[in-house]
Amino acid sequence: MTKYVIHGGKPLYGEIDISGAKNAAVAIIPAALLVDGVCRIENLPQISDVTLLLRILQELGADVRTVNRTTVDVDCSHIRNARVPDELARKIRASYYLIGALLGRFGCAEVPPPGGCDFGGRPIDQHIKGFVAMGANVDVHGGYIHARAKNGRMQGTQVYLDIVSVGATMNIMLAAALADGMTIIENAAKEPHIVDLANFLNSMGAEIMGAGTDVIKIRGVERLSGGTYSIIPDQIEAGTYMTAVAATGGEVLIKNVIPKHLECITAKLVEMGVEVEERDDAVLVRRTGKLTRTNIKTLPYPGFPTDMQPQIAAVLCLAEGTSVITEGVWDNRYRYVDEFRRMGAQIQVDGKIAVIEGVEKFTGARIQACDLRAGAAMVIAGLAAQGTTEIGCIRHIERGYEDIVRKLSGVGADIRVVVTPDEDKQAQVG
Numbered sequence: 001m002t003k004y005v006i007h008g009g010k011p012l013y014g015e016i017d018i019s020g021a022k023n024a025a026v027a028i029i030p031a032a033l034l035v036d037g038v039c040r041i042e043n044l045p046q047i048s049d050v051t052l053l054l055r056i057l058q059e060l061g062a063d064v065r066t067v068n069r070t071t072v073d074v075d076c077s078h079i080r081n082a083r084v085p086d087e088l089a090r091k092i093r094a095s096y097y098l099i100g101a102l103l104g105r106f107g108c109a110e111v112p113p114p115g116g117c118d119f120g121g122r123p124i125d126q127h128i129k130g131f132v133a134m135g136a137n138v139d140v141h142g143g144y145i146h147a148r149a150k151n152g153r154m155q156g157t158q159v160y161l162d163i164v165s166v167g168a169t170m171n172i173m174l175a176a177a178l179a180d181g182m183t184i185i186e187n188a189a190k191e192p193h194i195v196d197l198a199n200f201l202n203s204m205g206a207e208i209m210g211a212g213t214d215v216i217k218i219r220g221v222e223r224l225s226g227g228t229y230s231i232i233p234d235q236i237e238a239g240t241y242m243t244a245v246a247a248t249g250g251e252v253l254i255k256n257v258i259p260k261h262l263e264c265i266t267a268k269l270v271e272m273g274v275e276v277e278e279r280d281d282a283v284l285v286r287r288t289g290k291l292t293r294t295n296i297k298t299l300p301y302p303g304f305p306t307d308m309q310p311q312i313a314a315v316l317c318l319a320e321g322t323s324v325i326t327e328g329v330w331d332n333r334y335r336y337v338d339e340f341r342r343m344g345a346q347i348q349v350d351g352k353i354a355v356i357e358g359v360e361k362f363t364g365a366r367i368q369a370c371d372l373r374a375g376a377a378m379v380i381a382g383l384a385a386q387g388t389t390e391i392g393c394i395r396h397i398e399r400g401y402e403d404i405v406r407k408l409s410g411v412g413a414d415i416r417v418v419v420t421p422d423e424d425k426q427a428q429v430g
């Protein structure tokens, strides 16, 4: 077993560089399927979701070349296969973007249902509604989603999303970039990664207007050709380190960020007594005094991100007074609460609401990451805790955080990766 061992209680000081955005990268890599030529993708985060998607493209027949640590050249010109391998795709949620991309490029796609973090059901009915409106037949059999454009090419149309869905907005954009005619997505999501996907596609020759607003228009073009594109910095990775400083105290310059994307997080930290200074492409986060309580409701962008909910909960556990979190996106995103309780947190959950009574401190414990951001929140709790925390199931964390141990060690955290060979052997035997 591989785990993180953290000796907590040390304030953080120094600088952290933020990597490219996971949730943009996992849509832009599938988007390369639409391009007839070489796409150079820069500022890719080195995380397991990215490695897996690049492997899937290779299995489909793409030529993928590593240029340097954060840059790859992807050439999908010669792909003829639209069936995605099951064992790879089911490990991640973002494999569903392969449906939109393959439909857009070939008019057909066979993709297993997606995996990803378990928040009590992750439906894709709005994605399918969009594909069907654009002239595709979609059905599920034999463990695969089978989608086929009736006339061999997707048809532009108007799609109204019943619910603001990031995944459906991006998937319909992918299916529409090479469609016949204009697609209009109404009630679209507005997250920074949606704008990034649109910018990537436009830089390859697509005609997408309005990304970042709730109406996106995509005029289908005949062909996308190659180019170079650099992925935006990761809003959630930056927010995670901001909350780490809030929980431990100290002062850290978080570099290579777009401060505008962080405003929803900054505003809440400031309410809690954390100082945040915005620079051009950095934020300086300082916490010297006590933390004060606040309430949080997660919402689609520009609301407070659901992907920051567990991390801010870790900070609220240490704030004076009672805080209330309302999870506005997912039915069940509080699976981490039992692990926090082992560390002394006082949290009551009722459906989508969590009520947190602040405590003086966390105490170190042996805990298990249950999903990506919950795992990051456990790291934050461990950094702030008195004593030693051991976090297992770190593969969840490594889906989305590049070099988290190195980055935190660089600002003074006592965190290391420990591999227990015997337990590894037992797991193999089992």
Ligand SMILES: CC(=O)N[C@H]1[C@@H](OP(=O)(O)OP(=O)(O)OC[C@H]2O[C@@H](n3ccc(=O)[nH]c3=O)[C@H](O)[C@@H]2O)O[C@H](CO)[C@@H](O)[C@@H]1O
Residues within 6 Å of the ligand: 023, 093, 121, 122, 123, 124, 125, 126, 127, 128, 163, 164, 165, 166, 167, 168, 189, 191, 299, 300, 301, 305, 306, 307, 329, 330, 331
């Ligand atoms: C709105 C929101 O904050 N979305 C987050 C969500 O995107 P992700 O794309 O995973 O999720 P969606 O934005 O699609 O889901 C938002 C809500 O819509 C519902 N839904 C979604 C699709 C669908 O076809 N039918 C349906 O009912 C979901 O159950 C959920 O309640 O997780 C990503 C990774 O963690 C984040 O980057 C996104 O910011």
Ligand SMILES: C=C(OP(=O)(O)O)C(=O)O
Residues within 6 Å of the ligand: 022, 023, 092, 093, 094, 115, 116, 117, 307, 372, 373, 400
């Ligand atoms: C939940 C997340 O990832 P995924 O949707 O890929 O499971 C996330 O990025 O916070």
